[in-house]
Structures are given as C-alpha cells and as structure tokens.
Amino acid sequence: MAQALVDRHDVELAASAAAGGRREFGELVRRHGSAVRALLRRMGAQPALADDIAQDAFIQAFERCSEFRGDGTFAAWVKRIAARLYIKRVAKEARYVAEVETEETVAAPDPGGLMDLDEALRGLSEAERLCVSLCHGAGMAHPEIATALNLPLGTVKSHVKRGLDKLRARLQSAETLGRTQHVG
Incomplete structure (x- = not known):
C-alpha cells in the first residue's frame, strides 16, 4: 500500500486527504516538507522556527485540503501558506523593519x-x-x-x-x- 502512495500524483493525494486520508496527507508532507522548511530558512527563519512554522503550515493545509484545486503545484500552495504564517509571526514579534x-x-x-x-x-x-x-x-x-x-x-x-x-x-x-x- 505504501508504494501505491508514492506512485500517486499530489492532486490525487490532496483529494484523498480532503476526505480525511491521513496517510495520503503524510505522503504530501514527506514529499514537500523539506522544500517548505528551506523556503522559510531562506526567508530568514532560524531552523527551529522554520520547523515550527512548516508544521503549522501543514496543519493548515490539512484542514484546508479541500481548497486545493490543482491549478498550481501542491508544493507552491503549501509554501504560500507557510510564507504567510512566517510574515504574521515576524510582524507579531516586531522583528521586521518596513x-x-x-x-x-x-x-x-x-x-x-x-x-x-x-x-x-x-x-x-x-x-x-x-x-x-x-x-x-x-x-x-x-x-x-x-x-x-x-x-x-x-x-x-x-x-x-x-x-x-x-x-x-x-x-x-x-x-x-x-x-x-x-x-x-
């Protein structure tokens, strides 16, 4: 069964995750987690903060998986969620100077x-x-x-x-x- 997940497209996995498929969503996290954390590090987040925000982004993505339509890549969609969370965190902590x-x-x-x-x-x-x-x-x-x-x-x-x-x-x-x- 695990091999079947690896062979499935992100859009299929996201649709299954929207219906409550935790294993399918786990596969999406496995595929794209590193890229999300790398983006956050490039934006300036320290490693621990990047991990925390990436986790929060994937939680939001799981909760909103039904909103993913496949117009772009799943990776881009979850990266946008993570970027917005990072912006909110930075603004909240008043570390960003405009x-x-x-x-x-x-x-x-x-x-x-x-x-x-x-x-x-x-x-x-x-x-x-x-x-x-x-x-x-x-x-x-x-x-x-x-x-x-x-x-x-x-x-x-x-x-x-x-x-x-x-x-x-x-x-x-x-x-x-x-x-x-x-x-x-």
Whole structure:
C-alpha cells in the first residue's frame, strides 16, 4: 500500500486527504516538507522556527485540503501558506523593519569560489531577503507581498530588484573566482 502512495500524483493525494486520508496527507508532507522548511530558512527563519512554522503550515493545509484545486503545484500552495504564517509571526514579534535599513556589508565569496543560494541570500538585507523569497520562493506576486507586509508596492518592487541584482553580482563573482582558481 505504501508504494501505491508514492506512485500517486499530489492532486490525487490532496483529494484523498480532503476526505480525511491521513496517510495520503503524510505522503504530501514527506514529499514537500523539506522544500517548505528551506523556503522559510531562506526567508530568514532560524531552523527551529522554520520547523515550527512548516508544521503549522501543514496543519493548515490539512484542514484546508479541500481548497486545493490543482491549478498550481501542491508544493507552491503549501509554501504560500507557510510564507504567510512566517510574515504574521515576524510582524507579531516586531522583528521586521518596513523601512529600508542601512545596506548590509556583503561578504566576499568563499575562497573556493563556490557559493550556494542560501549563502548568497544571507548577504541581503532582511527586507530584500524576505521580498525575494516571497516572490521567487513562495511564488507571490508583488501586490500580494505589498499587502501581506503592509508596504507600498514600489518599495516591494525595489527590494526584489535590488535583492536580485545583489544575488546576481554575488553569484557571478563567486563563479568568476571559481573559474580563475581552477584555471590558475
């Protein structure tokens, strides 16, 4: 029976979960739990907080499984739930500063010239990291992010653009450094 769950599509599993299928929903959690936690970490959550919010997101997803229609992926749907929960948590704890803070110093690429996305994201300001993660990690549109964060649309667009520009520069710099070290 376990093999049958692995072979089933997310839409089928979600429909079964909406009818009370706990094993089917467990399979969805197994498939997408790591991706949800990774998104939350990229948004700035510490590991324990990412785990807590991911768990809350999956509880909400289970309770609202009948709302999932399969228009997008289940992973994207549950990531949006998790992103919204994280935003609420950050706002509640007053850790998020809506104004553009002073630019953070971007650390130099590692000596090996290898850098992953998580490392590059740590070089962004909190606002940039959050807006980029919501846009490209959770698939939220700029107006949706602006509403969720209670920020002007132009500010969200600026954070996303500036964040992406910084990411490109950091990743290109790391790639260039890696190539010169391997050639030399």
